Amino acid sequence: MTEQKERELYFWMVLVREFEARVAALDKQGKLAGGVYSGRGQEAATVGVCHALRPDDWVFPLHRDMGAYLVKGADPNRLMAQIFGRRDGFSKGKDSYLHGGDLAHGIFGATSMLAATLPVAAGMAYKFRMKNEDRLAVAFFGEGASSRGDAHEAMNFAGVHKLPVIFVCENNFYAYSTPNELQFAVENVADRAAGYGFKGEVASGNDLHTVMNVMQKATDRARRGEGPTFIELKTYRYHGHSEHDRAAYRTEEELVTWESRDPIELWEHYMDKRKYDLPAIQAETLARARKVVEDAVAFAEASPEPTGPEAMDDLYATPVGEGR
Amino acid sequence: MTEQKERELYFWMVLVREFEARVAALDKQGKLAGGVYSGRGQEAATVGVCHALRPDDWVFPLHRDMGAYLVKGADPNRLMAQIFGRRDGFSKGKDSYLHGGDLAHGIFGATSMLAATLPVAAGMAYKFRMKNEDRLAVAFFGEGASSRGDAHEAMNFAGVHKLPVIFVCENNFYAYSTPNELQFAVENVADRAAGYGFKGEVASGNDLHTVMNVMQKATDRARRGEGPTFIELKTYRYHGHSEHDRAAYRTEEELVTWESRDPIELWEHYMDKRKYDLPAIQAETLARARKVVEDAVAFAEASPEPTGPEAMDDLYATPVGEGR
């Protein structure tokens, strides 16, 4: 990798962290409504996965995947407006954050129903295969979401048709408060891939190199027509499930252990070993990221609130009138 | 095994076959309404599995599992009345065949929605475990039904709690017209068990000894508290999906190949090798089975049709009156 690319990746991770930190702070200040979820600690997963994609590939982020939006090309200003529920958000205020995708950048907006995006991703991948398009669909989901029937139906179908879809499970060891031993009786959820006739990969989600390596294998496989890959990335969320969750169900020790494997620090350590001028890079990157974030906040705050009657827009291609 | 037990098992397989043959004939004569499904060719599966159970264990048959009803203790007369849609059926005419269970004999009546019984079976098994009862739940399903989300959710939960439930997949290579290669990308569906943290067994479903052997292992495991087993029985249905299906999607050769491994003939062959008086056993067994079937038909035909207003019964424990 070139130094430039390495610094670029670093920038993305820092941007994601700064963006989320700012969102959490805004939430604490009471400036945001609705639930706010943080992926702090998981930045290498979304950045590593999405950096491997092309503009015409599709991603399906879930609630902890702010990074997927940013890296895949969503305008940070509009993303922040989305979180504020303003008119310039992707949903135009109709919902917040992940429920509005940015279709121009191949980012699909999810419902709240966990794993319900996986069938949609499989459907898109079917189109790519059917029309011989060299494109991929990447669906993110938590290890908790893997228990839903939709995950099964989607993976099975993807296996049958060897679809160019990558299932990325961010295993952060908790689904809200529920630890893995109450979620499934296996060590690695990716072991399930064998039952669908494709490859499962288990890797560190905190080590950006590792993430990029497994993604490289997975995208190669998919682009060669060899079908899906189930990538399981072991990682950890530092915050509670949402900003309101004190996360009493886990120990301080566990948290610190994972913080000691922080994805950004690991990357800094690597850059340091490469003898780059780390302090300068850090300062410059942080400044650049903070500027993006502050601009985004300013943009979002200036974006108008939607008016009440706009709630009736965008229900149908052509309004159906009094018929409903 | 004693000769007596072997003859008993033989009787069950013959009874199932005769019973289903009579039902198919009645259907051809236009005496039955609704869809009629035949498990002809799969008798060793249901007989072998259910013979391993105790009266207080539960079974969850699907549309091709007439044998499970009979072996588990359902009164053949009432079963036939159920198929006729008469008042003495388990549903009292409200639905036919597998939709009315016989709860006194631990037989659960399914909805039509394939695999929807699996969560129910898991729930029962949770009760057995919770209350320390030495009982099992056995859920039958086709390999086609294995694609449904409910199968996944149930197996995952059963794995987490090491429940005394056995998932019996009768893989007859077709889901209606759909061959296995369009249903899943693996050879053995039972391979999925590993992804749920329990054991999968793949076995011939036409060889009664084999079925009984894997069942023995599975029931031992479950009764010892070691959790579920996924048993996949490879078998074949001779008839079409329903009696109206000509099964044009398969070859004559394939059918004949499987007929040459007929479960009843295989058992006869075995009894012959054991030097039992096969012709006598055959004659006696057939006569006994036919008598049961003829009695059942007579009973069903004599059973009254329900009247129209009975359609309003059994909606609630206590009728709710005009409130609905």
Add this chain to the structure above:
Amino acid sequence: MPMVTYLQAINQAMQEEMARDENVMLMGEDVGAMGGAFKVSEGLIERFGKLRIVDTPISESLIIGAGVGLAVLGMRPILEMQFIDFIACGFDQIVNQAATLRYRHGGQASCPIVIRGPGGAGVHGGLYHSQNPESWFFSVPGLKLVAPATAYDAKGLMKSAIRDDDPVLYFEHKFLYRRIKEEIPDEEFLVPIGKAALRSEGTDVTVITYGATVHSAVGAARDLAGEISVEVVDLRTLLPLDWGMIRASVRKTGKALIVHEARLTGGIGAEIAARIAEELFEDLDGPVMRLGSRDTHNAFAAPMEAFILPDKLKITEAIRKLARY
């Protein structure tokens, strides 16, 4: 003009649209080589190939969810439920995924899917092969619901549904598949979504209905000719409703009876009755009446099924009662 059955009409519509637009496709269980459990898609795989006519695993939620993914990319998938009853297994993908897609994306996305499958009773299908599930979806904005009663409409509405940029639930009635046969034009035609049709003109009582009961209502109107002058409105589209035609007819007759095969309580007839009773309060010469299936499950045995379902006699009786009012 060729005679076609209701079933053939659906088949023709799918074929014509697939020939016209290469993005139209069909997914479902056994829709390919088998041509579907009822042969609705017979001949399609031979003509359009197995990439476009997809035999899926038994995974209703996947079928609908994948359809949404295809639709976002500009495909126009028709998604078959082998029996419409199985739509319950894909419920979330319809009401949360498909119905809110455009809305949650602030208008960026379209969701041109058609979900279709055989519904309705009268063939001893029992609890899980006789359902009329339209009311589950009637309160969900973002969806359109159609329910053709004739071969002409079956064809014209299917073509419109396929071309529509929003999710359309197309409820076909299995009792009508081969029982209804009529001449339909050789030339291409569409039946617009959102427009009802008058099946019989009259001045005393308006019967508002859709699906299989259109035929019983028309039969009742015919039987009553000379005695009571009955107007029969066939809704054809359930969402959005054609309030123009409903209002005009009820204003004329002053009396409205709503009939559907779906259960009475919570059926969509309740909404129609409630709106008529409110908006046309001054125009009514009698209470708005409703007739639906009895409030129970679709029982199997013939006497029960007959007891449950509305039929020509029950409709005739209800019309008489309303006319006498």
Add this chain to the structure above:
Amino acid sequence: MPMVTYLQAINQAMQEEMARDENVMLMGEDVGAMGGAFKVSEGLIERFGKLRIVDTPISESLIIGAGVGLAVLGMRPILEMQFIDFIACGFDQIVNQAATLRYRHGGQASCPIVIRGPGGAGVHGGLYHSQNPESWFFSVPGLKLVAPATAYDAKGLMKSAIRDDDPVLYFEHKFLYRRIKEEIPDEEFLVPIGKAALRSEGTDVTVITYGATVHSAVGAARDLAGEISVEVVDLRTLLPLDWGMIRASVRKTGKALIVHEARLTGGIGAEIAARIAEELFEDLDGPVMRLGSRDTHNAFAAPMEAFILPDKLKITEAIRKLARY
């Protein structure tokens, strides 16, 4: 008498029933150590253990299906949906499995399950954390639906729901969780399923409502005191409806307004309006009117949410309009 919140009332009811009957249990996501996303089940796992308070995987269909299996064996499981919106993911297990269990078994089986979870809007929950899904289930025989508006009812109806031998969907309103606080008796009490309650007596207009809008309706009635005499009927149970009380009140006032937070079109208010308009045609002095949420999804931004939801002012206006009629 102790002051308890609506949320505490639910918690108390579950605890009391679990103490009384060892077959009562609770299953759902994070209901154990966490005490539920909203703390509705706080303290239960400590008291009743993890065999009875089951933290499940994220598998709504499994939760409900397993509940049915437990119920057939005599257990009385309470099944939590973390938000009621997720009930869509277990829809088939409710409408086909649980609702038909007794019926398809010809009366052999009972299905004493309670499905509960936070529903309702007003807290900027957006499209998937604000739903009022009762109309999806209202047309399904075999189910009972309850929707308490007060802490007293929340407790009494939960206890009745747990003891009921049929599947009960218990819709709790998250807006009320901590906003409603009232004194409730120390002694055990039940609120019977199927009985409405008068929240305000009046002679001019009847407002029929349930859930969170009961409070807005009572507020409107209070504001209008002296001007219009408003009777407020809190349905409490949606299925089966208390037609006795509805009828008596509407006969007295001659005017009925139905209010619910669920969407107007296809809401259960349609059924109530249709029946009143038909059965009490002669008693009505004005059209039966309805007020519900606007026919759109539950939008997130505050101005939209306010625009969509019925509130005290909108109710007041509607009452005035009806009174003037």
